[in-house]
Structure formats: C-alpha cells, structure tokens
Amino acid sequence: MLSLPGRLYGPGLPGAGVPVEARLDALQLRIGSGDDTRSALLSQLSLRRAGFDQRQLEISWTEGAGRFALLVEDPAAVETLLTQAPASLRGQGEAVHRQRRRDGLYQRIAVSAVVLWVALALIALLLLLAAARPIAGWVAGWVPxxxxxxxxxxxxxxxxxxxxxxxxxxxxxxxxxxxxxxxxxxxxxxxxxxxxxxxxxxxxxxxxxxxxxxxxxxxxxxxxxxxxxxxxxxxxxxxxxxxxxxxxxxxxxxxxxxxxxxxxxxxxxxxxxxxxxxxxxxxxxxxxxxxxxxxxxxxxxxxxxxxxxxxxxxxxxxxxxxxxxxxxxxxxxxxxxxxxxxxxxxxxxxxxxxxxxxxxxxxxxxxxxxxxxxx
Incomplete structure (x- = not known):
C-alpha cells in the first residue's frame, strides 16, 4: 500500500482544496477514514502531470456528476507512485515518467541554449570592444x-x-x-x-x-x-x-x-x-x-x-x-x-x-x- 499525502479538489470542497492522506492499494484509491471515506477503483483513475513546474501529479476520477482530483505535491511520493504503481496504473505511470524525463531533457537543453546565447553575446561584445580600434583604423583607411x-x-x-x-x-x-x-x-x-x-x-x-x-x-x-x-x-x-x-x-x-x-x-x-x-x-x-x-x-x-x-x-x-x-x-x-x-x-x-x-x-x-x- 502506498501512502499519498496531497490536496483533494472537487464538488462541495473549498476552491483551494483540502489536505488529505490517501492510500493506494492493488484495488482502489482510498481517501479519509470512517464515515468520511471516499474511494475510487483503479480502473477509474487517470494520471497526469500538474503544477507550475509540472513536477506534481494529479490523480483524477469521476464520481457521480462531479470530477474529483487528488494533487500529490511531495516529490518522493510522486516518484514512488510512478515507479511502484499497481499493475493497472503502471502504463499511465510509465507514460508520465517518460514524459517527465523528456521534458526535463528539453528544459536542460533550453536552459543550456539560453546560457550559450548569453555567453556568445558577451563574447561578441568583448570581441567588438577589443576590435574597436582595429575596426576604426580599417574604416579610416578607406576615407578619401x-x-x-x-x-x-x-x-x-x-x-x-x-x-x-x-x-x-x-x-x-x-x-x-x-x-x-x-x-x-x-x-x-x-x-x-x-x-x-x-x-x-x-x-x-x-x-x-x-x-x-x-x-x-x-x-x-x-x-x-x-x-x-x-x-x-x-x-x-x-x-x-x-x-x-x-x-x-x-x-x-x-x-x-x-x-x-x-x-x-x-x-x-x-x-x-x-x-x-x-x-x-x-x-x-x-x-x-x-x-x-x-x-x-x-x-x-x-x-x-x-x-x-x-x-x-x-x-x-x-x-x-x-x-x-x-x-x-x-x-x-x-x-x-x-x-x-x-x-x-x-x-x-x-x-x-x-x-x-x-x-x-x-x-x-x-x-x-x-x-x-x-x-
């Protein structure tokens, strides 16, 4: 059984969600305890990345006419779920995991490209400053x-x-x-x-x-x-x-x-x-x-x-x-x-x-x- 701390969103709940402790086993996702228990079968669950930096994980399902979502923010819990998901969720977990790796690679490439462009711009500026006198001499040499x-x-x-x-x-x-x-x-x-x-x-x-x-x-x-x-x-x-x-x-x-x-x-x-x-x-x-x-x-x-x-x-x-x-x-x-x-x-x-x-x-x-x- 996996323990998943997070925030629950859905009909009748505050807009900012409520903190919950969810548990995931081989059959279902269970949230709360006693009379205040909410559950969903694994076959009903959908996984996708969420959050500003796409490092969080959203587990959503439909209950009646409403849609509920559990937002898992803890990085360790997200990683555990993606690598140790039950068999019925393993395909979705692997897909999300691969997407995270690809996005991480693209992000590193993008950051490296920005750093490279900034470095090239600085180098070009330094070269221009260093070459200002030779360039001026070359231009002056062509003035009649x-x-x-x-x-x-x-x-x-x-x-x-x-x-x-x-x-x-x-x-x-x-x-x-x-x-x-x-x-x-x-x-x-x-x-x-x-x-x-x-x-x-x-x-x-x-x-x-x-x-x-x-x-x-x-x-x-x-x-x-x-x-x-x-x-x-x-x-x-x-x-x-x-x-x-x-x-x-x-x-x-x-x-x-x-x-x-x-x-x-x-x-x-x-x-x-x-x-x-x-x-x-x-x-x-x-x-x-x-x-x-x-x-x-x-x-x-x-x-x-x-x-x-x-x-x-x-x-x-x-x-x-x-x-x-x-x-x-x-x-x-x-x-x-x-x-x-x-x-x-x-x-x-x-x-x-x-x-x-x-x-x-x-x-x-x-x-x-x-x-x-x-x-």
Whole structure:
C-alpha cells in the first residue's frame, strides 16, 4: 500500500482544496477514514502531470456528476507512485515518467541554449570592444583624403571661434617654415596656425590643420625644440590617429555628416578633438616616426627630447600639467626610449637643409604681442 499525502479538489470542497492522506492499494484509491471515506477503483483513475513546474501529479476520477482530483505535491511520493504503481496504473505511470524525463531533457537543453546565447553575446561584445580600434583604423583607411580634409576644415571652423589666431608675425612665419620642411611630399595640404594662448599646447586636426599655442613657442629654446613637437603632431595626421580616434568615438555618423555637409553634427563633435586620447601604440608611433621625420628634415633630433623633458618637468597652471602633456604624456620612459633610438646615430645639428630661423626675433615678437597696448 502506498501512502499519498496531497490536496483533494472537487464538488462541495473549498476552491483551494483540502489536505488529505490517501492510500493506494492493488484495488482502489482510498481517501479519509470512517464515515468520511471516499474511494475510487483503479480502473477509474487517470494520471497526469500538474503544477507550475509540472513536477506534481494529479490523480483524477469521476464520481457521480462531479470530477474529483487528488494533487500529490511531495516529490518522493510522486516518484514512488510512478515507479511502484499497481499493475493497472503502471502504463499511465510509465507514460508520465517518460514524459517527465523528456521534458526535463528539453528544459536542460533550453536552459543550456539560453546560457550559450548569453555567453556568445558577451563574447561578441568583448570581441567588438577589443576590435574597436582595429575596426576604426580599417574604416579610416578607406576615407578619401579630401573628405578627411573637409572634416578637418569644418572642425577648425567651429574651434576657430574660441581661438585668438596670430595670422602674421615672426612666430607664425617660423611655424610655417618648420612645418613646411617637415611635411614635404605629404599627401595633405597642411595649414599652420599660432593661437595667442599662454598654455604649453599644440594639436593637430584631421586633414592637416595644426594649431600651436604661443606659450609653447615661448617655452622652446630654439627652432629644433618646437620642430620636435610639430613632428609628433604631423605623425598623428600622417598616421590618421585623430581620424581613427574620432571614428572610434562617433562611428560613421561624423564622416557621413561631412560628406552630406551636416555642419550641425560636426559642430557637436568639434569639441571632442581636444579630449581625444591616443593609444600607447599611437603615441609611440608618433614619437618614433616624428623623430625620423626630424632627422630627414635636417633638424637637431635632440630638440624633441629637450622640449619633452621641459614639458615633463613643468608644473603647468597650479596642479594641472601643461596642455600638450595632458594629452601627449611625455614620461621619462618615452624620453629614454627615444634617446635609445638615437644611440649609434651621428649627431644631427641643424643642417643647411633646415630653415634658418632667427629664434630670438620670434621670442621678441611673442613678448611684444603679450605686452599691453599703450594706446
């Protein structure tokens, strides 16, 4: 005899059922005792799975005009009934048992599939994040130079409103001369600008627009020191580092806006250029290629190292580092690496191939521009 605790449902009983203790033998299902006994022959019984998770078992039968059901919730009792049912119920019990196993297998497969899809989605996201820079580089490589220059001109047009440009004078001419020497043979049409700003900063805009702050020119002891920073910025343009960084941040929207002339979108992103952070590989490439560019143009390559060292030692305004250093960190390790790159090469003082620049005149011109007007 099997003992089956459960809840009984049927006509005249509460909607939530009543707890009962049922017994099953070889002939019948008996519920209750004494005068309150209810029974049903095994041939009248039907078995089926029940409950939210289909782990419970319902034993039902018809009595008169009503239908009664015993819901067995205890897992051990359910398992015992399905595996040890009397002969007349064994077929139904085995069918329910097989269905439970199949459903359990399907459930495990479904759960595994969900876990697999989630894992694949996470892996895809991680791969996308890891490949964001290479993808941006690949996209940037297919952008025609003319579109890159249009983008740069649109960005500069928006930034120009916040710049006090020195369009003439010894400083601007010096930057122009140095820049033209460094970029001979380039596919870009470079533009060189000096901005009246005491901060030690310079930046390059995609397409070949380079802006140098007057404070950086004043900090340079000679033309070769300034040429070191300009060579670094030129390499950011030549290697399309700024364009790649913008593509990585904005996707194709900014480039498409350039093609169709949507200057509003370009203006929204114009301010992003000053906050672009290049990867260590991009900075290393700009350093090393810039050093080679200096040598090829006939400049004293030690000038780059001297100005980098000045920037690294400068406290800037208050606790903030100089503007150029904050986005192009000139750490001692980078300086040491560049110095090592120069080892074994002959000294390269400014040669006849480099432009002859009266640097004291450049400094005097900037000093005069900083003096307040007496008019």
């Amino acid at each position: 130079v003319r579109y890159e220059q249009q983008l740069g001109e649109a960005v500069f047009a928006h930034q120009q409103r916040q710049l006090q440009l020195l369009d003439d004078g010894a400083a601007q001419h010096a930057v122009q001369q140095i820049g033209e020497r460094l970029t001979r043979g380039s596919r870009y049409r470079y533009q060189w600008h000096v901005a009246r700003d005491p901060s030690l900063n310079a930046f390059a805009i995609p397409g070949g627009i380079v802006v140098v702050h007057s404070g950086l020119i004043s900090a340079a002891a000679d033309a070769s020191e300034l040429a070191g920073v300009l060579a670094h910025e030129v390499e950011h343009v030549e290697q399309r580092h700024s364009l790649k960084a913008l593509v990585q941040q904005t996707g194709l929207r900014l480039l498409l806006s350039t093609v169709v002339g949507d200057v509003g979108v370009i203006g929204d992103w114009a301010g992003q250029l000053g906050g672009l952070k290049f990867s260590r590989d991009s900075e290393r490439q700009a350093d090393e290629q810039g050093l080679d560019r200096l040598l090829a143009a006939g400049f004293d390559a030690d000038g780059m190292l001297r100005l980098f060292a000045k920037l690294d030692a400068s406290p800037g305004n208050g606790a903030a580092p100089p503007g150029w250093l904050s986005s192009h960190p000139a750490t001692p390790e980078r300086i040491a690496r560049l110095r090592q790159r120069l080892e074994g090469r002959p000294a390269t003082p400014m040669s006849d191939r480099a432009p002859a620049i009266d640097w004291p005149s450049v400094q005097r011109d900037l000093a005069a521009d900083r003096r307040p007007s007496t008019d």
